[in-house]
Amino acid sequence: MKTTQKSYSAYIVFLALLCLFGLQSTALFAADATNKPERTALWGDQAPIGDGKFNSSNAFVTIYHPAKPNGAVVVICPGGGYGMLCLGPEGHDIAKWLNSHGITGIVLEYRLPNGNRFLPLLDAQRAIRMARNNAAAWNCDPKRIGIIGFSAGGHLASTAATHFDDGAPADPDPINRLSSRPDFAILIYPVISMGPKTHGGSKYNLLGGNPDNKIVELYSNEKQVTAKTPPSFLAHAKDDTLVVPENSQMFFDALQACKVPSKYLELPSGGHGLSGYRGPSWDAWQTQSLEWLSSLKIITAP
Numbered sequence: 001m002k003t004t005q006k007s008y009s010a011y012i013v014f015l016a017l018l019c020l021f022g023l024q025s026t027a028l029f030a031a032d033a034t035n036k037p038e039r040t041a042l043w044g045d046q047a048p049i050g051d052g053k054f055n056s057s058n059a060f061v062t063i064y065h066p067a068k069p070n071g072a073v074v075v076i077c078p079g080g081g082y083g084m085l086c087l088g089p090e091g092h093d094i095a096k097w098l099n100s101h102g103i104t105g106i107v108l109e110y111r112l113p114n115g116n117r118f119l120p121l122l123d124a125q126r127a128i129r130m131a132r133n134n135a136a137a138w139n140c141d142p143k144r145i146g147i148i149g150f151s152a153g154g155h156l157a158s159t160a161a162t163h164f165d166d167g168a169p170a171d172p173d174p175i176n177r178l179s180s181r182p183d184f185a186i187l188i189y190p191v192i193s194m195g196p197k198t199h200g201g202s203k204y205n206l207l208g209g210n211p212d213n214k215i216v217e218l219y220s221n222e223k224q225v226t227a228k229t230p231p232s233f234l235a236h237a238k239d240d241t242l243v244v245p246e247n248s249q250m251f252f253d254a255l256q257a258c259k260v261p262s263k264y265l266e267l268p269s270g271g272h273g274l275s276g277y278r279g280p281s282w283d284a285w286q287t288q289s290l291e292w293l294s295s296l297k298i299i300t301a302p
Helices: 005-025 088-099 118-133 152-162 200-207 213-218 246-257 280-295
Strands: 038-041 047-050 053-055 060-064 073-077 104-109 145-150 184-188 232-237 262-267
Touching (some): 047 118, 073 088, 073 152, 104 118, 118 145, 118 152, 145 152, 152 200, 262 280
Parallel strands (some): 073 104, 073 145, 184 232
Antiparallel strands (some): 047 053, 060 104
């Protein structure tokens, strides 16, 4: 997919308006927070930037605790084309919705790549490990920690679901000793591929203007699915022209081929952002994702 500066600028304007509209349309729900959220830095004085290097950059998480936790945790990856973060409707409001069903929500303010493809995944992996490390303190189950992502955040979530490790047992940091594999993934109108069906702006921001073919394949997550990929739920509107639904279809097909428990909800309409984060298609993925989690025994029936 060829991306011009004009088309990418138009996408950024669209995304900014969509996020603003979403904030306005969910303002009443956003005011219903039960517990005060906790915002904390993800890293210490030095954060990894890939290739064994560190600098003083940082990412942040905001933890939303439900009044009656059921033990499940979800790390939330907002979209934004890897050029911005749509933190309201695809972040904080999702955490509050999860809280209303007893699920702890962790909004991830991941570092934008700006030419360094390692940064977002390092932050997502750290957030998953942090949740496992704090499971007892948060009244959570370290074996019920999932990830959800929207648009480019869906690419990040699917990357975390296909690029993970068991941790480093000898690491002096106890967080780094834990697995970064999510126990489940929920991917909503996600960017999945870096191939012909990708979203050009997300690919450019993550991998640069002329990435090596091996890097393109590595971050085309439909090609990275194995039998160890966690159970995954996908939802995508048939009329999404910004991130075409073939992204979800390819990932779902790969999951099915590897016999990974998975569900693909093909929505009849809503486009990208599902009609501004409201309406029948928005409600459908929320309802059916909870039912799917219940079928996996991750939560009780909603």
